[in-house]
Amino acid sequence: LTGRLTGFGTTIFAEMSALAAETGAINxxxxxxxxxxxxxxxxAAVRAIRDGRGNQYPPGPGIPExxxxxxxxxxxxxxxxxxxDTDVLVTAGATEAIAAALLALVEPGDEVIALEPYYDSxxxxxxxxxxRRVPVTLRPRDGAYHLDLDxxxxxxxxxxxxxxxxxxxxxxxxxxxxxxxxxIAELAVEHDLLVVTDEVYEHLVFEGEHHPIAGFPGMRExxxxxxxxxxxxxxxGWKVGWITASAPLVxxxxxxxxFLTYVSAGPxxxxxxxxxxxxxxxxxxxxxxxxxxxxxxxxxxxxxxxTVYRPAGTYFITTDIxxxxxxxxxxxxxxxxxxxxxxxxxxxxxxxxxxxGAPFIRFAFCKSPALLEEAAARLRRL
Ligand code: PMP
Ligand code: GLN
Numbered sequence: 001l002t003g004r005l006t007g008f009g010t011t012i013f014a015e016m017s018a019l020a021a022e023t024g025a026i027n028x029x030x031x032x033x034x035x036x037x038x039x040x041x042x043x044a045a046v047r048a049i050r051d052g053r054g055n056q057y058p059p060g061p062g063i064p065e066x067x068x069x070x071x072x073x074x075x076x077x078x079x080x081x082x083x084x085d086t087d088v089l090v091t092a093g094a095t096e097a098i099a100a101a102l103l104a105l106v107e108p109g110d111e112v113i114a115l116e117p118y119y120d121s122x123x124x125x126x127x128x129x130x131x132r133r134v135p136v137t138l139r140p141r142d143g144a145y146h147l148d149l150d151x152x153x154x155x156x157x158x159x160x161x162x163x164x165x166x167x168x169x170x171x172x173x174x175x176x177x178x179x180x181x182x183x184i185a186e187l188a189v190e191h192d193l194l195v196v197t198d199e200v201y202e203h204l205v206f207e208g209e210h211h212p213i214a215g216f217p218g219m220r221e222x223x224x225x226x227x228x229x230x231x232x233x234x235x236x237g238w239k240v241g242w243i244t245a246s247a248p249l250v251x252x253x254x255x256x257x258x259f260l261t262y263v264s265a266g267p268x269x270x271x272x273x274x275x276x277x278x279x280x281x282x283x284x285x286x287x288x289x290x291x292x293x294x295x296x297x298x299x300x301x302x303x304x305x306x307t308v309y310r311p312a313g314t315y316f317i318t319t320d321i322x323x324x325x326x327x328x329x330x331x332x333x334x335x336x337x338x339x340x341x342x343x344x345x346x347x348x349x350x351x352x353x354x355x356x357g358a359p360f361i362r363f364a365f366c367k368s369p370a371l372l373e374e375a376a377a378r379l380r381r382l
Contacts, residue, residue: 004127011120012349016333025337026367026375028297029345031170031315033366037234038278045238045271054266061254062090062242066269069276070227070242078212080220086247089254092264093239094200094228097253099125100260101196101224101243102164104252106131110161115147117350117357119170119198131161135352138172144309145172145318149183156187162194163187165213168201171347171362172318173311175208185216194249195219200228200241203283206291207312214244221246224253229272231315234286234366238268290315290365293372297365300376315366318347322359324382329361330354340378 001008016029036042048054054063061067067084074080082088091097098121106112108130114122116135126133136152138145152163163184167176176184188195195213202210214223224245230236243253294310298317301308307320326332329346337343344361351357365372 004130005124008124008127012345013120016343016345019334019337020343023337023341023343025341025343026371026378027343028363028365028367028372028375029333029343031231031364031366032236033234033315034368034371035234038275038282041233041235041271041275041278044274045267048267048270053270054268056266058263058266058269060258060263062088062264063266063269063273065273066090066240066242066276069273070244073227073276074212074225074244078215080212080214080244082244083247087244087250089243089250089257090264090269091241091243091257092261093230094198094226094241095121095239096257096260096264097224097226097228097241097243098122098196098198099128100253100256101226102126102129102131104256105194105196105224105249106161109159111157111159112162112164113152113155113160114164115166115169116352117171117347117360118164119166120350122164122166126164132159133352134160137351137356138169138174140309140320144312145169145174147174147176147180149180152184153187156191156193160191160193162196165195165197167197167199167213168205168210168311168313170201170314171316171345171350172309173314173316175205175210175312177208178211181211181213182216185213185219188222189218192222194222194224196224196226198226200226200231201314202227203232203286204290204315205313206287206294210313224249229268229275232283232286233272233275235268235275238265238272240264240268240272293365293367293369296369297363297372297376300372300379301363304376304379304382306379315364317363317365318360319363320359321361327359329358333361340382342375342378 020027
């Protein structure tokens with residue numbers, strides 16, 4: 001393994017899912033739903049395979065039907081205009097979009113500001129690009145995690161190339177508000193920075209509203225927005241993601257994507273193009289159902305003695321284990337399946353300074369209510 005990736009071993013998600021499989025524990029670690037997405041969408045993929053659509057290399061940027069549907073989604077929801085031919089790129093999940101965007105836009109030595117705790121692939125991809133990660137830490141206060149705009153301002157130097165945002169935020173569940181995004185946008189314009197924004201949880205917001213930063217003044221030309229079908233349609237195994245951006249930025253990211261995967265799997269693209277036409281009721285139901293499951297697990301974790309940061313969005317609840325007399329989240333998560341048959345993820349791995357994240361662990365609630373109730377009952381016996 002090259003020096004650039006020193007310290008990057010197996011991802012925490014693979015490690016914890018393997019631990020769940022080995023022990024038979026309830027897996028509230030890796031964030032994937034235990035119920036597959038809409039049958040009509042799954043049928044659309046089967047139909048595409050049967051009808052011979054996408055079984056051979058689809059076009060590199062993505063099939064036109066999907067690019068048009070993605071542009072339509074950005075326009076109808078957020079008023080953002082994108083030409084499907086030049087401003088949209090289909091990727092192998094958001095994961096490839098993150099990698100391709102950073103490899104395309106970061107020069108060796110450039111500084112990349114990332115909200116901490118950060119999704120693990122950000123650190124690895126900044127390192128692959130030869131960039132330097134500069135964390136700006138979200139801190140818990142009054143039951144939720146908050147961004148300190150002064151810390152963000154102070155983190156900007158003349159080496160800063162881009163800000164890597166994530167809202168709704170994994171693992172804290174924070175949804176950046178309109179005022180915060182406006183302030184970030186002003187900083188980006190003032191310092192002529194690019195913004196790569198990971199919005200894969202855009203439809204999973206339970207309090208407040210999701211605002212894409214691309215819609216703020218001066219941002220349209222400097223923002224790469226990342227989306228994914230995985231979370232929105234409960235089909236994480238399909239690995240269909242995308243970016244929307246101005247034509248020059250899309251061209252840069254597409255150039256890298258060509259040499260990573262060349263194209264993304266064909267039949268799933270036809271099915272996701274159909275998924276993007278689902279009625280509003282689909283999204284409302286998904287949100288309502290996840291909100292109820294968030295509350296179920298949050299109440300169960302509170303009853304079990306954890307301090308709970310109730311998330312405004314995403315699939316995840318971050319908790320503090322100190323009320324349970326523990327302070328090392330990594331050790332706690334390794335023992336948890338053996339102690340009570342539940343798997344969680346330690347937030348420490350999402351920090352540069354693991355000490356800062358040590359007492360926090362994350363539980364996923366994108367599971368059936370019965371499973372969440374059983375997990376909560378097991379945790380109460382801790
Ligand atoms: N970004 C964040 C914040 C995530 O939590 C995840 C995991 N779903 C991804 C990106 C990766 O998404 P995908 O499965 O579409 O590659
Ligand atoms: N995004 C999901 C999570 O945060 C899963 C990611 C993965 O397995 N790489 O748990």
